[in-house]
Amino acid sequence: MKIIHPLILIFFLSIITGCSPALTLDDLVQATVYFPESDENLVPVDTLTREDGLLDLYTHLLDAPVKAQSIKPDLVYLLDLDTIRGIMQFDLSFDLTNREARAQNINGTYEIPFEWVETYLNKLPIRNHFSYLMPSMPQLVINDTIVDYAYNQDWKLHPTDNVTYNIKDQTTHHETYYTQTDAIDISLEFDHRSPNQIILAIDNGREETTHIIDDMSRLPVPRKSGRYTYTLMAIWDDTTLDYTGKINYSFGLDLRLEESLHLNKTTFEPGDSIGVLIEQPFGLDYRIETPIFKNTIGIFHHEDELVALVPIDSRTKPGTYNLSLYDASTNKLIKAIEYQITEKIFETQQLTVNASTASLRSDENAKKDAEKFKNAKAHSVGEKLWDSPFVQPVEGRISTEYSVIRYVNKGTESSRHTAIDIAAPQGTPIKAAHNGIVTFSSDLIISGNVVVLDHGLGLFTTYVHMHKIYVEDGQEVKKGDIIGEVGTTGFSTGPHLHFAVSKSGVNLNPWKFMAEDPLVFPTWKKTP
Numbered sequence: 273m274k275i276i277h278p279l280i281l282i283f284f285l286s287i288i289t290g291c292s293p294a295l296t297l298d299d300l301v302q303a304t305v306y307f308p309e310s311d312e313n314l315v316p317v318d319t320l321t322r323e324d325g326l327l328d329l330y331t332h333l334l335d336a337p338v339k340a341q342s343i344k345p346d347l348v349y350l351l352d353l354d355t356i357r358g359i360m361q362f363d364l365s366f367d368l369t370n371r372e373a374r375a376q377n378i379n380g381t382y383e384i385p386f387e388w389v390e391t392y393l394n395k396l397p398i399r400n401h402f403s404y405l406m407p408s409m410p411q412l413v414i415n416d417t418i419v420d421y422a423y424n425q426d427w428k429l430h431p432t433d434n435v436t437y438n439i440k441d442q443t444t445h446h447e448t449y450y451t452q453t454d455a456i457d458i459s460l461e462f463d464h465r466s467p468n469q470i471i472l473a474i475d476n477g478r479e480e481t482t483h484i485i486d487d488m489s490r491l492p493v494p495r496k497s498g499r500y501t502y503t504l505m506a507i508w509d510d511t512t513l514d515y516t517g518k519i520n521y522s523f524g525l526d527l528r529l530e531e532s533l534h535l536n537k538t539t540f541e542p543g544d545s546i547g548v549l550i551e552q553p554f555g556l557d558y559r560i561e562t563p564i565f566k567n568t569i570g571i572f573h574h575e576d577e578l579v580a581l582v583p584i585d586s587r588t589k590p591g592t593y594n595l596s597l598y599d600a601s602t603n604k605l606i607k608a609i610e611y612q613i614t615e616k617i618f619e620t621q622q623l624t625v626n627a628s629t630a631s632l633r634s635d636e637n638a639k640k641d642a643e644k645f646k647n648a649k650a651h652s653v654g655e656k657l658w659d660s661p662f663v664q665p666v667e668g669r670i671s672t673e674y675s676v677i678r679y680v681n682k683g684t685e686s687s688r689h690t691a692i693d694i695a696a697p698q699g700t701p702i703k704a705a706h707n708g709i710v711t712f713s714s715d716l717i718i719s720g721n722v723v724v725l726d727h728g729l730g731l732f733t734t735y736v737h738m739h740k741i742y743v744e745d746g747q748e749v750k751k752g753d754i755i756g757e758v759g760t761t762g763f764s765t766g767p768h769l770h771f772a773v774s775k776s777g778v779n780l781n782p783w784k785f786m787a788e789d790p791l792v793f794p795t796w797k798k799t800p
Contacts, residue, residue, distance in 0.1 A: 302354040305364070314350060340383040343367040343374050351375070405429050405515045406439075407508065411461040412523065419523065427517035439517075456527065458491040460504060467506035467519075475501045478576075493527070496576055497552040500525045528554040533597045533607040534793050541616045543586040543675055543690075543781035547790040550578035550597065559600040564588050564613070567776060572729050574656050579791050581729060583778035586675035586690060590615040618688075620677045637717040648712035648724040649732050649774065657728040662705040662785040663751060665735065666758060666769045668696035674781045690779030691736070691772035698739050698767040700758040704749040705733045705771075705785070713741050719770070720761025725749065729791075733782075736770035737761050 302321045306314040345365035353360040362377040364384075373384035406429075412421045424442030460470070470485040476498050483492050485504070494500055503522045508515060529552040536547030548560060550571070560569040560580055571580045582595070596608040672693035708725035711732070715721045721738040739759025749755060760767045773782045784790070 301356065304352045304354070306350040306352070308348060308350060339380050340374060342376065342381050343370070343372050345374075407465050407467075407506075407515075407517070407519060408463050410463075410506075410521070412521065413457075413459045413461060414525075415457055421521050421523040423519055423521045425517065425519040427519070428515065430514045430516075456493050456525075458493060458502075458525075460488045460491065460521070462488070465508070467508050468510055469507040471505045471507070473503045473505075475503070495529075497527055497529045497531075497554040498576075500527060526554075528552075531597065531606055533595075533609055535595065535609055535611060536790050536793050538610070539612045539614060540584055541614055541781070542584055542588045543616070544584045544613075544784055545775060545780055545790045546582040546584065546595065546611065547793065548580040548582060548595065549791075549793045550580075553578040557600045558606075559598040560595065561598065562595040563593055565776070565778075570730050570776070572654055572656070574729075574791070579656070579729070581731060581775055581790060583775040583780055584613065585778050586616075586618065586688060586781070588613055618675045618677055619673060620679070641716045641718050644712065644714075644716055645724070645734070649726075649777070651711075652726050652730045652732070653709065653728045655728050656791060657708055657726075658706040658731075658751070658789065660706075660751075661788055662733070662773075662782070663703060664694070664786055665703045665705050665733075665771055666694045666696050666700055668694045668700070668758075668768070671695040671768055674783065691734070691770050692782050693768045693770050695766065695768040696758045698757070698759055700767075701754045702735055702738065702756045702758060702769055704751060704753045704755050705773075705782075706751045708733070708749055710743045710745050710747045710749065710755075713744050713747075716762065718763045720764060721756070721759060723755050725755075730775055732774050734770075734772040734774065736772070737764045737768060739767070 302319060304316055304319045306316050308314055343365055344367060346368040347366040349364040349366075351362040351364055353362070360377065362375055365374045365376065367373070371386045373386050375382045375384055407425075407427065409423075412419050422443050425439065427439040429437040429439065466488075470488060472483040472485050472491060474481050474483070474492065474494060476494070485491065491502075491504075501522065501524055503520055505518055505520050507518045510516070531553060532549075532551035534549040534551065536549075540546060546562075548569075550558060558571055558578065560571060560582070562569075562582060564584060565582055569580050569582055571578050590613050592610060592612055594608045594610055597606045598604065599606055670692060672689050672691075674690065674692050676689040702723075704725060706725075706727055708727045710723060711726045712722060712724035719736045721741050723735040723738065723741055723743060725733045725735075727733065735755065737759055738761065739757040741756045743749060743755045758767050758769050764770075771782055773780045773785050
């Protein structure tokens, strides 16, 4: 490592040879400068040999050496000249306050131009001169293991009243990855010159929390899985000392705690929905399975956790079932929860309609309407737009309940009425059951004038047989906004609102959503 400036070393050589006329430049083999890190440890900082070719400049730079008085140095170096006659040793002294420099050997003390010294000092890392004023590099320990970290420092040295050196440098970033299923202990250990203050910032990419650290032996650890960046700002601000400054230490932490699986309840009815909460998730690489629903169950981020909504078809048989959470990348079972579905008896209804109305219910028309509904519900926003129970969109008499088994005109084939019918005068305002986005607002053959709202996470509400529609596709609505009027369009025997709630192609019991939010969990404890 070449640190000392070649011109300075050559000047030193000119002094030495000038004081010893019997010794010529040709007699020099090697010149070495040492920094006395301690009384016992001399650190070589520069070496010049004849092969370097730099010693040949001596004849062009020779100045007659000037004898001078000794100085009180701030810095002292040692110079060894290896000659054909043996090793000659000299002291190199620098007084930074008075801007003086000396070279001293057994023959005397000689003056060195200080501008050469400044050039030399600028070439050398100042920390080599003032290691006793530099901060120690602390040990970062995670679960008893010393790990790497990045740092950047802004450090000021005050070796004398008139001299200040500013040191700024940094390292590249080191990320440390840990997969843990228990708590993590993180500590920062200084062996000396501990900072006056440490401020810790923990950033998870969405928000940053700040902590004043009093105990460096146990740094705060998030209580949620995720990727975190730790930045510790260490501050030394005691102006009575010979140094001040701050250093930022940073490292990355991938924290994976054991996942917790919760259901909003453990007993359900046909037409209900199962709210699923995954606490401590690490990414989105999970899979949920349960026997009552064979399709893929969507999993969504919500408030730093993961949630899912599993629909229960009204024809689901009562019994005991399991809901299982898997690591999708390994197919490893993480946890399973048992739940019950109770029996529910649904009413039977005989519906009589005129021939004109009945003709609308052909298979071809049903297929056309179904295709429109499928497209309207093909995409859903990935966030939960509702934040409370839904409201009843129209006040009125309930003319048909959810999942009534219906026969039309005394036919032998039945159908499920998987919605509720609310009878009300034509023109009665219809409210949006909750916040949502309009995905369909047009007329269909059997359903008449229809509005479909997306409430996020794959949950939709549908408003059927409307007289007038007040909204359009893509429009955002709020809970309680008027979206249209009650009517009797399509396959209808009189003014009413056919109101349906659906998830993943399954029509659910609307009353359940008006009673409670299925994605609120009794065990859900908010943690900072």
